[in-house]
Amino acid sequence: MPELPEVETVMRGLKPRLEGVTIKDVVVRQDRLRWPIQRHLAQYLENQTIASLSRRAKYLLLSMQSGTLIIHLGMTGSLKIVSDTTPPIKHDHVDIILNNAGILRYNDPRRFGAIFWTDQTPSLHPLLSKLGPEPLEPNFSHTYLLKALQNRRKSIKECIMDNHVVVGVGNIYAAEALFMAKIHPQRSACTLTPSECNLLVQSITTVLKAAIKQGGSTIKDFTNSEGKPGYFAQELQVYGRDSLPCRLCHHTLQAIKQGQRSTVFCPLCQQ
DNA sequence: ACTTCGACCTGTTGGC
DNA sequence: TGCCAACAGGTCGAAG
Numbered sequence: 132m133p134e135l136p137e138v139e140t141v142m143r144g145l146k147p148r149l150e151g152v153t154i155k156d157v158v159v160r161q162d163r164l165r166w167p168i169q170r171h172l173a174q175y176l177e178n179q180t181i182a183s184l185s186r187r188a189k190y191l192l193l194s195m196q197s198g199t200l201i202i203h204l205g206m207t208g209s210l211k212i213v214s215d216t217t218p219p220i221k222h223d224h225v226d227i228i229l230n231n232a233g234i235l236r237y238n239d240p241r242r243f244g245a246i247f248w249t250d251q252t253p254s255l256h257p258l259l260s261k262l263g264p265e266p267l268e269p270n271f272s273h274t275y276l277l278k279a280l281q282n283r284r285k286s287i288k289e290c291i292m293d294n295h296v297v298v299g300v301g302n303i304y305a306a307e308a309l310f311m312a313k314i315h316p317q318r319s320a321c322t323l324t325p326s327e328c329n330l331l332v333q334s335i336t337t338v339l340k341a342a343i344k345q346g347g348s349t350i351k352d353f354t355n356s357e358g359k360p361g362y363f364a365q366e367l368q369v370y371g372r373d374s375l376p377c378r379l380c381h382h383t384l385q386a387i388k389q390g391q392r393s394t395v396f397c398p399l400c401q402q
Numbered sequence: 403a404c405t406t407c408g409a410c411c412t413g414t415t416g417g418c
Numbered sequence: 419t420g421c422c423a424a425c426a427g428g429t430c431g432a433a434g
Contacts (some may be wrong), residue, residue, distance in 0.1 A: 165410070165430085189428080206428050207412080222412085241411045243428060243430060258430090285405070291410080294429075301427060350427060351414085370427095393425085406434080415425085 133204045135266065135299030136342035137353050138189045141210055144356035145235070146184045148212050149193065153230040158167045161224040165205060165245040168225065175248040176200065176227065187253065188262050188298035198250035200227075201258075205243030210315065211236055211356050263297045266335050271297055273329035280320040280328070283343045287323060288316035291335065300335060302392050303348055303370045306336040310369045315401045316394045317387070341366065369395040 133141070157173035169175070179195035186192065191210075193200040202210070212233050219226070219236070225246055227235040237246060249256050263279070264271040277297050290296050290366070292305045300308065309316050311334035314327060323331070347353055347361030349370065354360055364371075368378055373386035377397040386395045 135429075162409090165428090203428085205411095206426070239411095241426090243411065282404090290404095292428095303427060347432095348427080353427075366406065390405095392428095404434105406432105408432085409430085410428105413426090415423105417423090418421090 133189060133208070133347070133353065134301035134304050134342075135186075135189060135370055136304070136339055136345075136363065137347035138186055138191060138204060138299075139343050140347045140355045140361060141204070142184055142186045142191055145191075148233075148356075149181045149184055149229075149235065151180065151182075152233075153178065154195075154227055155230045156228040158226040158228065158252075159224065160219065160226075161222075161242070164224065164239065164242050165203070166247065168246055169248055170232060171247070172248055173303065175250075175392065187259055188265070188294060189301075190253075190259065192253050194253075199247055199253045201245070201247050201249060201253060201256070202237070202383035203245040205239060205241065205245065207241040207352075208237065208244035211358060213350070241247070262297060263293075263295050264298055266297050266339055271332060271336070273325060273332045276332055277323070277325055277328045280323060283320040285320060286316060286321045286389055287318045287331075290320040291331070292392075295336070299339070302394075303350070304335070304338050304342065306370045306394055306396065307338045307368055310396060310401060311338060313400050313402070316389060316396050347360075369397065371395070 148391050154176045157176050159168050162168040181193050183194045191202040213236050215232050215234050222240045223236055225237040242278045288305050291300050312330045342363040346365035348363040349360035372384050373395045375384055380399050382399040384395050385398050386393050
């Protein structure tokens, strides 16, 4: 479900409703997520007040006095706040019960997501410590990208989806950014010129910012924490448009496989 | 140190 | 209608 814009949208929606709120209890109905939920999660969280919400890559960080709750939505995870009388539905795996008659409820049909507690500084946690730069921060520059790609022979699309290179760019926005930059998705990453790197950095940031502005892309079932869809899907140029005409040149868009993921691109616009 | 590929899951869709 | 294969917004970690 979520790439960076979707996670950012969820984070912004939850922020005003969770900051300053204290956790009363945790109910786990299904502990087999990507990793089993820690046995003592409820004890870690009990009586902790949520000081702030933030995002690193596609991880949501809920900081508290003695540590941080880290949530990843995987492919199909979602979070919403419901009243404490709302009965759970299918795939409602975890409830974080709040002291204000609300519940932060985690639903995830495929269970590729993760919820875990750490008392380390989050950036030092093994899952976060090797992440590349945030695409919307100034350290994601064309000089950085050029250097990061200089020994990479695999395709540019696979590289920009690699969290060591840059975080938060998933299958949708990788395809969109490459289309905007007019770069062929199968180009070997180390062959990009400095000006192409510059263009690609601009394209990634432009696409992500536009998607955040629209509240993310609802492809199948993404909704924000209020249950509302995102509206960027209607602006997608290539993702999900295999065999349809390119919006720029009207040539038929083509789908290929890269690293077991589908890529749609325009063979004329992207050389 | 690089790349490739299987693994983790459920639900939907399309072909026969 | 049923059955089966393929596919879906992610990404870790083992194996080569």
